Amino acid sequence: MILYDSPIFGPVKSRRLGVSLGINLLPKDGKWCSFDCIYCECGLNSESHATASLPTKEQVVERLIEKLREMKAEGVCPDVLTFAGNGEPTLHPDFTDIVKAVREVRDEWCPSAKISILSNSTRVHIPQVREALLLFDNPIMKLDTVSASYISDIDRPVGQYDVKRTIEGLKAMKGKCIIQTMFMKSTDGRADDLSEEYVGPYLQQLKEIAPRSVMIYTIDRATPVKTLEKASHEELDAIAARIRELGLECSVSY
Numbered sequence: 001m002i003l004y005d006s007p008i009f010g011p012v013k014s015r016r017l018g019v020s021l022g023i024n025l026l027p028k029d030g031k032w033c034s035f036d037c038i039y040c041e042c043g044l045n046s047e048s049h050a051t052a053s054l055p056t057k058e059q060v061v062e063r064l065i066e067k068l069r070e071m072k073a074e075g076v077c078p079d080v081l082t083f084a085g086n087g088e089p090t091l092h093p094d095f096t097d098i099v100k101a102v103r104e105v106r107d108e109w110c111p112s113a114k115i116s117i118l119s120n121s122t123r124v125h126i127p128q129v130r131e132a133l134l135l136f137d138n139p140i141m142k143l144d145t146v147s148a149s150y151i152s153d154i155d156r157p158v159g160q161y162d163v164k165r166t167i168e169g170l171k172a173m174k175g176k177c178i179i180q181t182m183f184m185k186s187t188d189g190r191a192d193d194l195s196e197e198y199v200g201p202y203l204q205q206l207k208e209i210a211p212r213s214v215m216i217y218t219i220d221r222a223t224p225v226k227t228l229e230k231a232s233h234e235e236l237d238a239i240a241a242r243i244r245e246l247g248l249e250c251s252v253s254y
């Protein structure tokens with residue numbers, strides 16, 4: 001299980017994002033998420049024993065400037081400031097104000113850096129949250145499949161969730177979102193979104209969402225459910241080719 005420091009962690013060199021300085025709006029000692037994915041590197045929600053409070057906007061700004069000052073002294077500038085960490089960043093009650101404050105810090109301290117977010121899309125249907133997501137250079141939004149039952153088994157939403165509502169929210173981002181999709185299988189048949197039953201309807205919805213690009217990936221580290229397996233290079237390449245046939249850019253992380 002991996003937990004990230006809060007409110008700032010890294011910098012880390014990411015496969016997809018370059019030198020990324022992380023911003024974690026969740027508690028540093030536990031996970032807080034509106035999904036409970038069986039592949040989550042932060043562990044299952046039931047294993048979380050978070051006691052720390054959420055960072056305030058002031059703490060985020062102060063620690064971010066401190067870290068950027070430190071990096072500048074070493075001659076390093078982040079390529080990206082990434083909202084991610086121990087759960088879903090949009091759950092923070094001051095999410096919008098924090099995003100605006102981080103943009104101001106970026107403009108002053110590292111204007112060339114992009115601001116990204118890894119969001120699970122569970123709150124994209126809420127207009128205020130969507131507006132805040134649109135303030136990001138790279139709003140990277142999770143959509144693992146469009147099958148409600150697969151999402152219920154694998155992403156395991158906490159509380160009410162409606163995939164159609166999520167898809168409408170992603171469409172309302174009007175081509176500015178980047179869709180991120182996990183493909184994997186398992187030895188016990190519990191997970192497998194590589195078959196046509198899932199890929200066909202997913203491609204159909206991608207076409208309608210018309211995102212700026214698509215990132216597909218597979219499990220990379222230890223997962224809480226031990227039967228999960230990586231999708232193969234060939235399987236991912238075949239799906240990427242079909243996404244590109246739709247006229248969409250697609251990157252693959254194996």
Ligand code: SF4
Pocket residue numbers: 033034035036037039040041042085086087088120142
């Ligand atoms: S959405 Fe991300 S943080 Fe939340 S449970 Fe899934 S993998 Fe973990």
